[in-house]
Amino acid sequence: MIELISQYGDQILWGLAGTILIVGGGFIPGALVGTALAFGLVSRRRLLRGPARGFVELIRNTPFLIQAMLLFAAFGVMRLRIDPMLVGGAVVAIYTSAYMAEIVRGALKSIPAGQWDAASALGLRSLRRFRLVIFPQLLPFVLPAGVNLLGTVAKESAFLSAVSVAELTFAGQVVIAQTFKVFEVWAIVGTLYLVLILTILAAARRLERGLAWHA
């Protein structure tokens, strides 16, 4: 075990770095797009609401692995040579956006219509009204749920190894191919995921407690 870690430890740590890079790099733009999508979901205009709802349902009702395979196959068919890390990040971003949209939609719906009206009555318009009145009320719900989603996305990202993205699981497979230490490598890789994901989930719980001022 010690020999394994000293010889192949940095390979596995590079894999962990890949996972963090892809998950972080995909999650942030995904969460921003998802927030924008949420406004599409609650829009009164059918031309906005329809496509937003269609996209969100499409992503939420198909497996992550299928989405990853589809995006990679689509880029292959178009003969686009893009770094697999980048495509992996795009898969993460697409997945995140759909789930984030539902989180933000739920938060938006929980804010009474009177809050919008009251803000308007105070002379606040559009962006300022959102930034100063609505947004602070969304945070106690959206932030913990969003961080929880980050944990889920980190778990799902292991599937990207199946489409040869150089992340933690893939690094594990590479090391196993060199050492044949099947159990030891999966135990080490599993421990790293456990630390990463439980840290994220613990942060979500802290946020939930810290931000629940109106509960």
Add this chain to the structure above:
Amino acid sequence: MDYLIEIGEIVPLLLDGLLVTLSICAVATGGAFALAIPLLAARRSGRAWLNRPAIVYITLIRGLPILILVFLFYFGLPALLGLGRVSAFWVGVVALAMNGAAFLSEVLRGAIARLAVGQGEAALALGLSRFQTWRLVLIPQFLPIALPALAGEVGFLIKASPVLSLITVVDLTRRSQQVAMQTFDPLAPLIAAAFLYFVLLWSLAALSRRLEVHLEPGAHAL
């Protein structure tokens, strides 16, 4: 439009894969519920030697990707224990069930916690037995509360099931890859498989919404 017609032709080729996926999900869901009940009882128990292991188990499952759990069980454990070949189907189903049970038991625990403690005490005070209290008072109330979240967890189990395709089980996902090889079309079989997963998950959500209305306390009186 031509491409959509082609996808329609590929769907029948995938149906036996869909059948395998359906049986994986059915057996794993049944197993997950069967495991969730004792897990819930242990988690809610006041005795440390019962609830501590339950908490550790649930925490481990929450923190591990299902893919790693399946690889540990299918590749890791047989290598460690010196076993020969194990059934990929059953290893996968057991892993999915163990994974699902942790989440189902947490959903049920949350739903029970939301019911006032007084409900159970009131029922006991009225002379109902513990069993009757659960069957007549608690379960009818918390089932509608828990149902959307339970259906959501079953949905996540279905969405995790393609993990079996990575340990040689020919489910819908792996079958779609095989068809892609045969037809030299990397995209259409995947789109068809995505469509079938969508129909499956969408039906589950629709069923959950219908049941929710039906099970709502007082729904029968109306």
